[in-house]
Amino acid sequence: MSFEVVAKDLAGRVGRLRTRKGTLETPALAPVVNPFKSTISIKEIEEIGFKFVITNAYIIWRRYGELGKELKLDSILGTSSDVVIMTDSGAYQLMEYGYIDVSPDQILLYQLDIGSDIAVILDIPTRPESSRRAVWLEVEETIRRAMRALAVKSSVGSDTLLVGPIQGGTHLDILRYSARKMSKLPFDIYAVGSPTRLLAEYEFSKVVDMIVTVKSEVPLSKPVHLFGAGHPIMLALAVALGCDLFDSASYILYARDGRYMTPHGTYRLSELKVLPCNCPVCRKYTVEDLLELPSHERERELAKHNLYVLKYELDSIKQAIYEGRLWELLEVRCRSHPGLYRALKKLRKYRKYIEELDPVTGGEIRGIFLYEGTSYFRPEVERHRYRVLNLYEPPARDVLIVVTDVEKKPFHIDPSVRKILSELSRVGALNRVHVLVFYPPFGPIPLEVDDVYPLSQNESYVSIVSPDTKRAIDTLARYLRKFCQRYRKVLVVGKVTHRYLGDALTKKLSMLDIEVHDLDPRLLAERVRKYLKEISTSTR
Incomplete structure (x- = not known):
């Protein structure tokens, strides 16, 4: 694994992550794909511009078992040979249901065997309602599993990139302890674990605390993944703080609920008079056209639109980094919601962290x-x-x-x-x-x-x-x-x-x-x- 930074602004960067499939340019978002229930096809996701997807190895294991090792992920998902596939280990199901019927070693080896390019260890996500004592015990168990996972991967000689999730949630002292311990382990990618519920509740200020706590401890030479972050309004904030990789099913979940994404917020399709976007979907249809489509077709078209908006926002962030204007984009985006504006004001607390990572010179000089x-x-x-x-x-x-x-x-x-x-x-x-x-x-x-x-x-x-x-x-x-x-x-x-x-x-x-x-x-x-x-x- 190598991660090359080609441009920087604030704590954000444009990078090149080398995987066995080729080079993935960051910041990058992996749309979550379900191999057994696809509203939008992998081919359509690729045509929109995504060469990075994430799927759930645990679900594949439950459905295919040993057959999955023969079929491999490219065949199961139908992806092109240059699409980087990341697999989750079932930790989400563990957080939701409290139990999964597979061991950490089993699911890690299964990810390697089915051809995952980036695999996540089976950690224990931090639930917001967990007691402090429970969080300590779960963090210690995650660290133990992390050490074991590295040994297992080394024993089979795999070239799959391995992700080390850092847990602790909003218990920042526990999170910092976890980050320090994990940073000493040679993971290819580190991840900020368990922000999903906070993001859903617009608690962006708390997510800022979590990201900075983790980023302050892990090596700058390694990319950082933010789990479950997939709304365009907050991507600029997360990138500005140093996150490189994201994943989310928001594009399809919002579409199922009739919600239409924009870089500055979300609308109910039924409440729109015009479509404030110029993507292929919005050029083809009017609001009335979309509302008259059968529900499954409308869901598909909305999902495609939402992906186009996510792609547009990622490209806008990259261009802002190249131009040295990420702060200005951040100021605009963070006025999309009071929760984001509070998060922007929170950056005053971390101004030294950002100033130290922000390049003094570089790129074209602009006012x-x-x-x-x-x-x-x-x-x-x-x-x-x-x-x-x-x-x-x-x-x-x-x-x-x-x-x-x-x-x-x-x-x-x-x-x-x-x-x-x-x-x-x-x-x-x-x-x-x-x-x-x-x-x-x-x-x-x-x-x-x-x-x-x-x-x-x-x-x-x-x-x-x-x-x-x-x-x-x-x-x-x-x-x-x-x-x-x-x-x-x-x-x-x-x-x-x-x-x-x-x-x-x-x-x-x-x-x-x-x-x-x-x-x-x-x-x-x-x-x-x-x-x-x-x-x-x-x-x-």
């Missing part, structure tokens, strides 16, 4: 879009705050001028800033003044570094009284507190924000001499010249 409320903790903003507070050394000057409401970027070519610099030069004060721009959500931007990406390569809107502006003021206050010995006086100048900013800084920093001035470069230069003359006179 970024900054929105009020959630852009404050995107990696580029977080990175700038760290640099300006910990790596930057400002020059020692008598006066610091903080300019607000600058409209043109890079800031040093803004007409107001250029006029200030020109007037300071006219009165002979330029070499005794340091100029920085206050620009939410970044906060303080020293003029000499204003063209460092993305300080000028962005479009933003942040209102004066927004939490983002308040956080940016806090960053500026920390900067001034750290470097207060470098300046004798601070002048805050601007058109609107300067008074709000000046008042806030005065309350926070009583040790500094802070003045607020309207943006009049000539009067400002004269005020600086007069102040510098006073300093010179007082120090003689």
Whole structure:
């Protein structure tokens, strides 16, 4: 097994997972297929663009037994030779019914014998209602089974990729323990176990905790699978956190219930007036046409549409990673549901995790879009705050001028800033003044570094009284507190924000001499010249 990362953004990546069937590009979703009940054929799934499917080895074992070993999965499912087939071990049935009549060794060997390309060990899924003690015992048993499964696979010399599920659920300390133990075992793929019920109940914030807990422990060189994640509205979030593989039966389950997927939510077909999609299904039919079809045909067409939407969303996520715009796609998708928006806000807690995995450079340089409320903790903003507070050394000057409401970027070519610099030069004060721009959500931007990406390569809107502006003021206050010995006086100048900013800084920093001035470069230069003359006179 090898997993090559070809592009990164946030903690997400586009990768190439090599299997014995060939290379699978990630992020990838495996539609769940039932070999004995197919509303939509494997050929149709392939034609939509999916070269990765998952089926249940336990169901095949119950139906075919030893015959399955002779038939092999490609024949049973009817897949092309290049379709990667993943098999589940029956853990879902174990979680639902509490018992299955096969041992972990038996079902693992059966998966290898029927030709599975990616096999999952028979773990014990964590149920949300289980007691803490029960979860501990089940996790320990899963770890024991994981060690045994690796030994069994090694004994038969199989080239099937093996998945190690990491259990513990929302008990994050148990989940972390499980992840640490499992990460020491040489699985080809790791998986975040048991999120299905949380996803169904829109508890995306809890799933964020689970993903980050697991990803923080497992090797970065290995792909991570998120079980049961198959709605387009949450795929961008899961990929942004570092998940590479997904599986779901949602496309067919939603179709059976007359539900129509979109990247921003789900509709009841009966409630739609038009079909807001341009896939082949939606080009062929109207809402009325679909409603008039026999139920089994309508279910089939809806399932195909849902798969097209999932494929479109995965391709959109990949393109966003290549362009470095995954955060912007994430902000759009996470406004599709309050539960997703809460999950997006939860990323503030994990901003250090994301910033460390997000590439500083790479790909084509593009301007970024900054929105009020959630852009404050995107990696580029977080990175700038760290640099300006910990790596930057400002020059020692008598006066610091903080300019607000600058409209043109890079800031040093803004007409107001250029006029200030020109007037300071006219009165002979330029070499005794340091100029920085206050620009939410970044906060303080020293003029000499204003063209460092993305300080000028962005479009933003942040209102004066927004939490983002308040956080940016806090960053500026920390900067001034750290470097207060470098300046004798601070002048805050601007058109609107300067008074709000000046008042806030005065309350926070009583040790500094802070003045607020309207943006009049000539009067400002004269005020600086007069102040510098006073300093010179007082120090003689």
